[in-house]
Amino acid sequence: MTILVRLPNWLGDLVMSGAFVRACAEFYGGPVDVIVRRELAPLAPLLGPVGEVVPFGREDARSPLRWVRLHRAAGGRRHDRFFCLPDSFSSALGAFASRSRHRIGYAHEGRSFLLTHAYPKPPGVHRVLEYRNLLDAYSGADGAPPPRVVLGGEALERARSPLAGPATARPLILFNPNSAAQSRRLPPGMAAALADRLLEEFAGTLAIPGSGSERVFSEEVRRRTRRPERCVNLAGKTDGLALAALCRSADLVVSTDSGIAHLAAALGRPVAVLFGAGDPDGTAPFTEAPLEVVRAPGVDCSPCVVNRCAHAEPPCLTGIGEEQVLAACRSLLGRKPGGPDHSGGF
Template sequence: MKIIIRLPNWLGDVVMSTAFIYATRQLYPGAIIDVIIKKELGGIASLIPGINNIHLFSKQDHKGLSGVYRFGKSLRTQHYDIFFNLPYSLSSFVMAWASNAKQRIGFNKEGGMFLLTQAFQKPANLHRVDEYVYLLEKLSGKTITNKQVKLIAAKPNLANNTVIVNFNSEASSRRMPLDKGRSIINTLIKNFKDTTFTFVGSQKEAAFVDELLAGIDTQMLQNMAGKTDLKGLAKLMAGSRAVLTTDSGPAHLGNALGTPTIVLFGAGNENNTAPYNKQGLEVIRYGELACEPCVRNSCKLYGIPKCMEMLDEIKIIKALSLHLNHA
């Protein structure tokens, strides 16, 4: 049996899809299980146990639907028995169709029913992890009870009280506003004297982190934004005491590595997209606005997301204090 899984397109979704990969391994213990993942996220795939081969897909190298088709066609020599398609996009369906896999399984979205051999209705109001596994349950007729969202990364030798901080997000409604971010940083410095707060982010987020930390002169802060790849970020998180993060991909990364993770929620709905593992997880939101959660990428009502500006810093300190030593 040869199985290939087209993984989702965003970091958090890829992490949440690890439960699908583990469940597939349970149902098909002797199978070869390969994955397709965006080239930019390829480093994460190497942290998921149970994968045999990783196929990197780049939109730059395979432009448009014709490029996607050529990529899918290149998989025909592998003679896959099952192609599981986790994204909902038309391009991913075209890729599955071009692969000539005997079974092509996915959700019935964006014309999927015409390009897949079996397309199931996407369930409503499920957590993303349960949604992915639902696809496998529908195909197999079996209930998956042991859902594991898990990554494995080597731990570096970090200072005993290091906290990884991510205030970034692709969506402005989930990104920490600058003034609120600086206020939280000053509160952290005041309450945790012997802690190093390491700020992280991608290269395109580095300018935001630079602006966030400008004028705050303390040896307690370390700026690693734009200086690590995803594997490096995972290594930093695996060796830290805790992760303090906005609702974003790094929240799922820290949680899947088993690091205590405190997630600051604004526009997102934690019932659907919060990190899945409950142990060591703390979700904090303001929760007093009628518009929460709006699930929008930008704040249409206030401009700067008020749900983030009003976060209770005392709650953040209390959550972190469970994992840190007070000075």
Template sequence: MKILIIGPSWVGDMMMSQSLYRTLKHNYPDAEIDVMAPAWCRPLLNKMPEVSKAIAMPVGHGQLALGQRYKLGKSLRASGYDQAIVLPNSLKSALVPFFAKIPKRTGWKGEMRYGLLNDIRNLDKQAFPLMVQRYVALAYQKQDIQSEQDLPQPLLWPKLQVESSDITATIEHFKLSTELPIIGFCPGAEFGPAKRWPDYHYAALADLLVEQGSQIVIFGSAKDRDVGESIIAKSGHPDSCINLAGSTSLDQAVNLLAGCKAVVSNDSGLMHIAAALDRPLVALYGPSSPDFTPPLSNKAEVIRLISGYHKVRRGDSDEGYHQSLIDIQPELAFETLMKLLSRCESSASE
């Protein structure tokens, strides 16, 4: 059986989609699973053992590029795919499998995709409250899965595989200390400061952790570089904090996160990567909600002081922070992390 997945275009969604790949491989051990996604996804897909091949989607997110999608689909006609599973809900995301003439084309109805998909599912959002459940449901026949209660339990959560040699080589490449445990900070967020824990809280937490004998490594994209610098400037131990935001490739960031003793993160794609690496994780939530896309790990602790979903792109407080995140004090994050590490160490010794 050969399956083509049209994958998501966001880091967190891509990580959650691995649950689908793992489920398909469990159900069909001989299946060959290829994933078409933006080229930046390749480092993640390469660490998913269920994925046979990563195929770069040459069309930018949001672009129709009908002619280019047609040529791409036509080029796949001889690949022998038995089924395509389309994860994004857009009409354009269903075009390549249609043009490729893949016999079975599965996905949620989305943007009125009748005809493009011939195994179309009508989504009851209350029946599948989690995004990961909506992905995994597509691994089964439509008549067999009507709600989350029908899904086999437990779900196969995302699980990246990183070689220990790659962790060691990347730590050496960035000249990080091999004597001190690494606590990773992921202070960025895709939609701006309203989803970010304040830099001054990260700085205060860094001080508490450095005094416990840790080194702090800050992860993120180039646009998170200034946040990382601000954290270090406000810390009382700047020499024990290393800002790698914008300085690593995605592959290097994954290798380093895999080598962390623990990770503290905003609601972000890197948070989902840390969860998939099975690192002890403290996830800090404000206006966004963990009810739909929580970190999928038994070693994750979520801190959130409000309920419900709040569509806020910029908070009303200084620097655009949301008050609910300001209210999460560094001492609470520190205590939560210490309890989490103690629990993980106890479990490991049993």
């Protein structure tokens, strides 16, 4: 039995699909081939038993002919089963082009005619369970084994963090104020003030990750802190595996509702997630690692799950107090208020 899985397009969703990949490989008794965005392709083997990784770029997605050819040639063979995790019409078109005997996905955007098995999406469930339900609905796997989102593998063991080594003062705090969505991104002034409080409370080094497009914003945050020399702007300087290694090396991760929060949690790091427009019941990190979800109290419009807020600065984020965040971080690290305590080591 040969399996091809179209993985999600965003880092957080990719991480959350790991439970599906592991369950699928276990159910069918072997590794699964995957199609994934080129930027995320290095992380695909961390999800579980993955065979062939077929990357694609924007140039492929924008050309119907290239899109069809890519899926038809995926893995060098015609697969028995194609699982389509994204909801988009284009992903179902790719499934159809693959000529897989069974093409499985959720009914959405009028794409059901491209699939051989189209199922209604279960309402009100976590994204991890949504992905896993697709396998259960088709195969009758019935939720066994229970879903777990963990990352690992040889590629991760070989990856090296850009802040590895004794020169980095501990604890290493990975602070991510960024998000692709304006409704989930901290305003720069708030981000800088929170970075100051984190350094005041825990000392050490504060690293700001992000994509190349977020480098200017991250640098603005760094410069507006009172101790910019203790902040490192790594936006645009880490590929997928280096970012994973950076997350794994962190002592504490404080992040907006973004892919980095999911990646760090799946690597077993303590994570405080600052939720804005998103709904934690549906998209909070699905983890057994220490996790604190921080939300602003009393914001009637939250969660709205839109990407752009009607306000210049989302009240669901600006309403989060610094003490709320610090209390969550102390809980994660087992600290008492009042500044750094290195007696236990890191």
